[in-house]
Amino acid sequence: MSAGAQQQSVAEAEDRSAVGVQGKRPPGEVEVLARTVEALLFLGGDPLGTRELADAAQVDELEVAAALALLSEQYAPGRRGIQLREVAGGYTLATDPACEEAARRLFNRPRTATLTPAQAETLAIVAYLQPVSRPEITRIRGVSADSAATTLLERGLIEEAGRSQFGAVLYRTGTQFLKLFGLRSLSELPDIAQWDPAPEEQAELRERLLRAGEARAEGGPAPA
Amino acid sequence: MSAGAQQQSVAEAEDRSAVGVQGKRPPGEVEVLARTVEALLFLGGDPLGTRELADAAQVDELEVAAALALLSEQYAPGRRGIQLREVAGGYTLATDPACEEAARRLFNRPRTATLTPAQAETLAIVAYLQPVSRPEITRIRGVSADSAATTLLERGLIEEAGRSQFGAVLYRTGTQFLKLFGLRSLSELPDIAQWDPAPEEQAELRERLLRAGEARAEGGPAPA
Amino acid sequence: MSTVAALDLDLDLFSGPFDLLLTLVLREEIDLLELQLAELVLAYLDHLEARGELDLETATEFIVLVAALLELKSRLMLAGEDEEQLLDIEPAEAAEELLARMLDARRYRSAAEHLRGLLQAQDGVRFRSAPAPPHLLRAAPVPADGKLDPAQLGTALGRLLVVAPAINLRHIAIPRVSLAERLSHLRALLRRGRFSFEEAVGDADRMTVAITVFALLELYKRGEAAWEQSECFGEIHIQALAPPAPAVVARGAGGA
Numbered sequence: 285m286s287a288g289a290q291q292q293s294v295a296e297a298e299d300r301s302a303v304g305v306q307g308k309r310p311p312g313e314v315e316v317l318a319r320t321v322e323a324l325l326f327l328g329g330d331p332l333g334t335r336e337l338a339d340a341a342q343v344d345e346l347e348v349a350a351a352l353a354l355l356s357e358q359y360a361p362g363r364r365g366i367q368l369r370e371v372a373g374g375y376t377l378a379t380d381p382a383c384e385e386a387a388r389r390l391f392n393r394p395r396t397a398t399l400t401p402a403q404a405e406t407l408a409i410v411a412y413l414q415p416v417s418r419p420e421i422t423r424i425r426g427v428s429a430d431s432a433a434t435t436l437l438e439r440g441l442i443e444e445a446g447r448s449q450f451g452a453v454l455y456r457t458g459t460q461f462l463k464l465f466g467l468r469s470l471s472e473l474p475d476i477a478q479w480d481p482a483p484e485e486q487a488e489l490r491e492r493l494l495r496a497g498e499a500r501a502e503g504g505p506a507p508a
Numbered sequence: 509m510s511a512g513a514q515q516q517s518v519a520e521a522e523d524r525s526a527v528g529v530q531g532k533r534p535p536g537e538v539e540v541l542a543r544t545v546e547a548l549l550f551l552g553g554d555p556l557g558t559r560e561l562a563d564a565a566q567v568d569e570l571e572v573a574a575a576l577a578l579l580s581e582q583y584a585p586g587r588r589g590i591q592l593r594e595v596a597g598g599y600t601l602a603t604d605p606a607c608e609e610a611a612r613r614l615f616n617r618p619r620t621a622t623l624t625p626a627q628a629e630t631l632a633i634v635a636y637l638q639p640v641s642r643p644e645i646t647r648i649r650g651v652s653a654d655s656a657a658t659t660l661l662e663r664g665l666i667e668e669a670g671r672s673q674f675g676a677v678l679y680r681t682g683t684q685f686l687k688l689f690g691l692r693s694l695s696e697l698p699d700i701a702q703w704d705p706a707p708e709e710q711a712e713l714r715e716r717l718l719r720a721g722e723a724r725a726e727g728g729p730a731p732a
Numbered sequence: 733m734s735t736v737a738a739l740d741l742d743l744d745l746f747s748g749p750f751d752l753l754l755t756l757v758l759r760e761e762i763d764l765l766e767l768q769l770a771e772l773v774l775a776y777l778d779h780l781e782a783r784g785e786l787d788l789e790t791a792t793e794f795i796v797l798v799a800a801l802l803e804l805k806s807r808l809m810l811a812g813e814d815e816e817q818l819l820d821i822e823p824a825e826a827a828e829e830l831l832a833r834m835l836d837a838r839r840y841r842s843a844a845e846h847l848r849g850l851l852q853a854q855d856g857v858r859f860r861s862a863p864a865p866p867h868l869l870r871a872a873p874v875p876a877d878g879k880l881d882p883a884q885l886g887t888a889l890g891r892l893l894v895v896a897p898a899i900n901l902r903h904i905a906i907p908r909v910s911l912a913e914r915l916s917h918l919r920a921l922l923r924r925g926r927f928s929f930e931e932a933v934g935d936a937d938r939m940t941v942a943i944t945v946f947a948l949l950e951l952y953k954r955g956e957a958a959w960e961q962s963e964c965f966g967e968i969h970i971q972a973l974a975p976p977a978p979a980v981v982a983r984g985a986g987g988a
Contacts, residue, residue, distance in 0.1 A: 318589070319607060320606075321589070324614055326601070327861075339613065365542070377550070380543060380547055383546075384547075384868060389566070390551070390552060393564070404884055408884075451955075466882075476886055479887050479889065480893055492893055553864075605857055608855070629840055632843035636843060648840060671891050689847065697843075714828075
């Protein structure tokens with residue numbers, strides 16, 4: 285086989301997977317279906333069987349098989365960063381193991397240990413009032429703290445401490461809390477007085493926080 | 509140009525994006541890096557910036573840019589079921605809208621709930637004025653924005669950004685907003701002044717607000 | 733011409749078109765403090781009823797204008813040194829403010845339409861939401877000790893202690909009592925233990941008594957309090973369903 289003929293056959297093989305770009309002929313049905321199957325496999329985390337794919341694309345399983353054959357060529361090992369895999373129960377897209385080192389570095393990159401405003405407020409309430417329930421945190425903040433609390437739980441900064449008599453989950457600071465703030469014990473939490481807008485107030489902290497929160501929820505005057 | 513020659517040029521064009529399959533020459537560095545970047549984009553849920561990609565792949569940002577250029581060719585619209593999109597200051601993979609019908613059948617749910625007028629207005633105010641508080645949003649809209657803001661928060665379109673001096677929670681838009689609205693950055697939002705009424709219309713409005721009173725001052729009946 | 737401008741009003745204080753009212757208020761020929769905005773809203777609702785259709789554009793404009801009046805009114809009721817200054821707004825100035833308000837509302841309504849269009853254009857674009865394989869998610873590295881500053885917690889709590897300035901209600905004839913105020917009153921009593929309804933209201937006026945009953949129902953609904961009444965018109969005893977969690981006072985230097 286001459287070099288020219290070889291290149292021509294390569295061109296033919298390539299042409300099947302690159303239809304529609306050059307605009308020389310409309311993409312065939314298999315190519316269009318392959319794109320749909322590709323999109324479905326991309327979205328679905330779990331493997332999809334030919335039956336499911338056929339139902340979603342409203343074609344028969346034979347057509348899906350042809351589309352999958354085309355895709356498995358496009359996703360042949362070593363060609364892309366993603367591979368088409370046939371696993372128990374169907375097909376799925378997964379990353380090429382050769383790229384996994386980089387993926388590990390991506391997921392385990394050192395994250396800056398900062399708190400969002402909502403997280404800082406939620407954590408401060410838990411630290412100073414523990415144990416404290418989620419509804420109480422919401423009442424003090426005037427807005428829900430659900431997603432902030434979830435993140436703090438995941439990061440080990442707060443943990444559950446049983447339930448209140450009304451069934452609400454109680455929180456206290458978690459194992460990572462003292463470590464991250466460089467404290468030896470909770471008694472080393474700074475005295476709130478220096479940030480207190482009304483240090484002369486005699487009422488206890490919890491009472492005052494709840495009162496301020498309820499005033500906010502009522503809606504103070506709009507800022508001019 | 510003969511049919512053969514034309515096909516050959518196609519083969520050459522294709523060859524750039526399909527290196528490594530024929531095994532005729534080892535894949536170049538850009539091609540290898542493009543695979544890694546593709547895998548990272550496939551795994552990472554949020555859009556990834558060139559800096560993050562470069563750190564994970566342990567190359568410099570210029571190399572990542574070259575790999576992304578190659579990928580954007582491979583993922584040119586209409587070519588595959590997946591597209592490479594530049595949103596929220598980074599890159600991400602998403603499905604081609606042409607595959608939406610099938611995706612809807614498979615997952616049995618619409619892609620995203622649309623926005624109600626109240627939610628869209630609240631989102632617009634946050635997008636343009638961020639950081640902005642709930643009372644301020646209410647002031648502009650004339651009606652409460654509480655439930656709209658809560659829904660937008662739950663959907664991750666807006667997020668908390670500290671508190672105003674009056675203690676009201678401030679909001680800003682998040683990555684999810686840019687991602688879902690297909691924006692690269694907030695600067696892609698058109699200038700708010702573009703929706704100002706024409707000067708004549710403004711003059712008419714101003715006139716309206718004082719006219720009736722003037723009429724009364726003259727002692728005549730107010731024009732209807 | 734907008735129908736809001738021509739809306740004919742017949743209020744206690746004023747009869748004539750809405751725009752005239754607006755102007756008279758701006759020119760301080762009608763005291764905003766004496767104008768019942770609720771009456772104004774009811775008149776508008778009657779007007780809508782009579783027309784049998786809702787013109788969204790006009791309705792929005794009406795709401796924005798009434799809200800602006802409401803805010804002007806509440807600013808008049810605000811106590812403070814700048815009260816004089818607020819009352820001194822020139823009619824032309826106030827008209828400019830109302831105009832600015834209407835323009836703002838229009839801008840953001842148009843921007844909202846634009847955003848809805850953007851979202852519509854993204855219809856069918858789906859992102860992958862499958863989690864990354866666990867073997868790639870090695871346990872996240874534990875950040876080094878002492879990375880976060882405890883002062884961050886103090887400032888956060890300090891901000892939460894800020895109480896928004898209260899609105900002075902002395903201009904309003906009817907004494908007002910809010911549900912939230914009654915709720916915190918009852919909660920404070922609950923923390924001390926069992927108490928009677930009589931103790932909770934003292935010799936307050938009927939409005940306060942009614943709102944207190946409402947607050948009690950709310951606490952019952954939330955599972956915070958229960959009550960009992962042994963006979964008709966008898967004493968009502970209220971108690972917490974659970975003792976409130978022990979309070980922790982602010983830690984003083986050296987740890988309290």
